[in-house]
Amino acid sequence: MPPKRKGPLQTVQRETDDIKKQVDSLIKDARQSDVSGRTEAYQSRCIHLQNLVEETTRKLKKLTKADEPAPVGNYDQRKMEEESRLRGIEEQLLVLVLELSPPQKHEGGSSQAQEDEEEEDSEEDSEEDESEDESVEDEEDVVTKTTEQIPESGTATYMVISAFKGEQEGDLTIQMGEVLTILSKNEDGWWLAQDSKGNKGLVPKTYLKRYSDQDDEDYEDDEASEDEDEEIESKRMHSSNLDSVRRAITEIDATDVLSAMGAIPAGFRSSTLSKLLDEGITYRRSHYIQPELSQSKLSFKDLFRDPDTGKVRQRTARTSLTLTLWSCKSIPTPGVGVQVLSRHIRLCAFDGTQVLSNIHTIRATCNANNVKTWSFSPRQMTGNLPSLLDRDCFLRCNLDTPELGILFELGVTYIRNSTGERGDLSCGWAFLKLFDANGAPVPHRTYELLVHGGTPYEKDIEVDPSLTRGATGTGMFQQMMLSRKLPKLFLKLKSPNARTRSQLSALPDTLVGSLSSIHLLVLHRQLLADALLMNRATMQNADLICSPLLATFPEIMDQTDLLDALRKSWLEAESNMKRSEKRDLPLLKRMFVRVYMDNIYPLLYSADLPPPRWADEMVENQRARVIFASLQTTSTQEPFHTHTDSPPRHQAFDISQLTFDLLCMAQ
Template identity: 60%
Template sequence: MAPRKKGPLQTVQKETDDIKKGVDALVRDVNRLGESDRTETLQRCSDLQNVVTETLGRLKKLTKADESAPIGNYDQRKRHEEERLRTLEDRLKALELQLQPQDKDAGPSSEEAEEDSAEEVSEEEDDSEEECEEGDGHDDKTKDEDDAEADEAADNATKKGDGSYVALSAFTGEEEGDLTVQKGAVLRILQKNEDGWWLAQDSKGNRGLVPRNYLKVISQHERGQESEEEDSDDEQGDGNEIAEGKPRALHNWDTVRKAITEIDATDVLSAMGAIPPGFRPSTLSKLLEEGASYRASHFIQPKLSQSELCFKDLHMDPDTGKVHSRSSRVCLTLTLWSCRMIPPPGVGLQVLSRHVRLCAFNGTEVLSNIHTVRATYSPNSPKTWSFSPRMSSMLPCLLDGDCFIRCDSDSPDLGILFELGITYIRNSTGERGDLSCGWAFLKLFDENGAPIPLRTQEIAVHGGTPYEGEADVDATSTRRGTSTGVLQQMLMSRKLPKLIVKLKSPSTRTREQLNLLPDTLTGCLSTVHLLALYRQVLADALLLDRVTMQNADLICNAVLATFPEVLDQPDLMDAFRKLWVESENNLRRSEKKDIAVMKKLFESVYMSSVFPLLYSAEMPGPLWADENTENQRARLIYSPDHKVTKETMLSPNHTHKAFDISQVTYDLLTSAWR
């Protein structure tokens, strides 16, 4: 029998093993290196770095769909391989520093030069220089001891490269490879992965992955105190690192230099007095920037069951031919009314957008997509945000405070997380950024597991992040409990930041439509009927029109292929809704009850409205809170001169982007797995 062909991930694992062997051999050769061999060894180090970079690039592009056979814990294995490659990359960087050519006329040796340079940076490294002098007498060590110390030195270079962080909240590892930490624990970051899971090491030497939003960098003052405490311990047991010609002072200088060059923008703005102390970098905005994992386009897709042989949340009712209705633990509607006593930023910042981002949350994890509602603002009331302004025309999705939320999590702490945020631009530098002005959490179940009453809720807004605990949004605001009088407490409570939200039970018609949607999803209430029709079209294509349920070929359907992308662009959804309402009003009552007629109309309106705009060469890509881009897109969407007809589509003045097969093909495996 022919040997089984290795999958892409297994191939990368084999390549990583080969790279590690090459790095280990390079470390052994460095210990007995002569001046004549330095150039050749440096070239070997450079070649290995190129191989690591190339392998990392291919690993990032791999997906579960690339594998010819199912692989258990695929994401965890991929993350582990990336961790190994990052570690090898850091070891090679440390070796490259050691192999850099030295100036022979400079007088002192390379070790002495490094120690002198470190002494100029920090006086705290006097102890390290003493250790280095003691280490000069270890010339009679065996080759095996030299090899082991070289590996340890390279590993220490990786450990000390990214500084120290403190855990803002306790984290319990759920999978193999996670690191369990307690609140307040000091961790050293070994590797910062792009997926938000950082490789960390605690004080006991345990290593594992920790979510980056649980961590806060230690300030320079705190880091100095920590360094003084560690120096006394390191004098006794950390001499090997100095003996190999890599003083700890050099690594500390790298940390200090990195801290100086990468000062957090929020710290700068706080020091300038441009923002209140409770403001932080936006947590939910960062999640949205990381990809589609927290967007509606991801959650609207059907999910495969555990066996991956059928769909988990998409079934047909055999009696009616419609999508089978599915109830969810949480299925309600809410209305954002206003935000009160939200401190505005100071001078020097131009606010481009004030908005509220909301999602399902259990205290530690975001469980749904993140939905954004933009607030309206009046300079006459700078601390008040409002929603759903009165308009003569159709209210845009982005401004609509009527939302829905569905979530099927069984967590006892399930609730809704609201993050009040602004997008700003600095007048002096033109730098854009997103800040959190505070957060609020509404727990949807009481201690007994019963749902909370559906009524208007006044939720306290806290500063910081959900992982820091409760803090004041503005230090100048009156704190709770400072007064004993009832009247004084009532007056002071009016000065505290609050978010006013009204929870409602959906109407019978709306609940029927919501139950056709995925088990977990949040969004604008005015789009529910369109989402329900999309799920019906999706079910027909996946459950009825396929030759067999085992067939996974590409499906030729432009609506299925592109509607999720449109769902993430509110202005295109508004154009779709507008034309849909006009077309639906022309139908007879009997036609509105005919699901076949409604599905056909859905596809027709979509293809004649937003699909051509989606691939128009004149349409700029969406850019959040950019007024020029939003105005240009609005002119193309609503201008009568750009109305989509057969004549304009075939006109030489109407240009389109280059055709790609993904515009008209739907890949059910990729969509269900991503």
């Protein structure tokens, strides 16, 4: 029997398989062995393999269906898949080269190089016109001289026009409006700067603006150097293959690398809402429970007190509803090499362009036999369900925008087994618009939302294109089968009952949170109104207010385990009250302060309680043990050390633990 003929596409596939084996072997050798002294050898192998990838890619792109000696089914699809494989292999090589080579922006010139540059300054000035006609090789030599030292007598000062957060060791974190002293300028655009506190580090020159014109000569040199930077940068791209690899890798997102390695579906992205939460307190619940000042800054916009009842005056918001998350179906999972630490949904008010409220997180669970189906907590029975698992939420928003809706981002927190790197991925997003084209609220019912891939700012991206690959036919049956494969989110919008509606009306105009903690927020709001609207000498008085509860309550809003501890302690205190006492508002407020100060306030500044860390099971368990021991001590009046191995330890005292600063806290 004659041997089976092999076509050009199959030949390329075999070559790709061989390259993949070599790349996997190289990655294994480089990461498991001691590469010190052999870095150049590994880099040479990387460049050799990259050349093979480029050559194979060019060969693949030239192929056509007519080149095949026999018909090939799904030829175009197979060709595209092969191109994707080659791109993935190339990105793996880029990652490896970055690991073997330090980033260029941190390669400052040595002291000897700086001395050589100072000696050659006069020669460079005299030969400036001739340098424009030099060859590319000579220009590459200029690139290696990356540092221009500024004499102390002519030290330049620049103002920061945009905040920059240091990303790597050696970077300097700067805030908008700061004035920096520039110590040296690198031609790659990263300048060595010193702030007013004496901290030194690298900052991008594009974030700076000339602050002083005292040295016109330096300023003209700066303008000339910027033009020269652009010219050199364009030629620098062709200087060497290794340099191009380094530059390319800096533009690759960690999600792109995981996608190229086949560890995650193509529609996964870095979590948009997680990034917003990491930027500061702007999108945290602790920020949104603070009183909001009016436009004049002389009164409050959303906090008023009823003089007749002494309660917080209720305010009706444009949107005030409750919702229940049911489940998520057909959600793809990360592949081999990525361990999932948490599955969760983050939700917020959204108008298609910006987040309009705090970001609320609900953790999901799944069965080991069906990890693509996410479920949420069962109906709350005893009131002790952790708020992080509470599927019942409320949303309150008073903004008048026709595009107002709820953004749901399905996310996972992961850790890479090979590197130990942690990160947050978005598994897709869904959006529920709350008003129709006529401005009427959408009906309160169960919704089945399609989960989209990419970010909320990308359209028509599938979470996992392989789910619909090969789907044919336009009939009803085919469409039904296809619809069952697509990822979806199931939830129910509900109108709050009279009691919940009354509680929601006492809260800030915009807030998203768990229904299980709403009564705690109302009590905090009542104490806030008393302190700011009744007990101050005048409405223009902005002195510090002595109130440990008001000063520290926002902190527990971002630590759900402490919020749960407060809820548990308050439920126990309420169970011991008489019915008449529960209707006595002054008594309720005094009891709430006592429960908070006895049970929660000591925990906030306990040296035994580790700082919270999202999706870290060891930290969560350690915090749970300390919280449980502390609550047991309070309830039984037993010494703390009977529940732990050591007596309690506390952090150093600070005046901010006792005082509420209106000017800093108010929005």
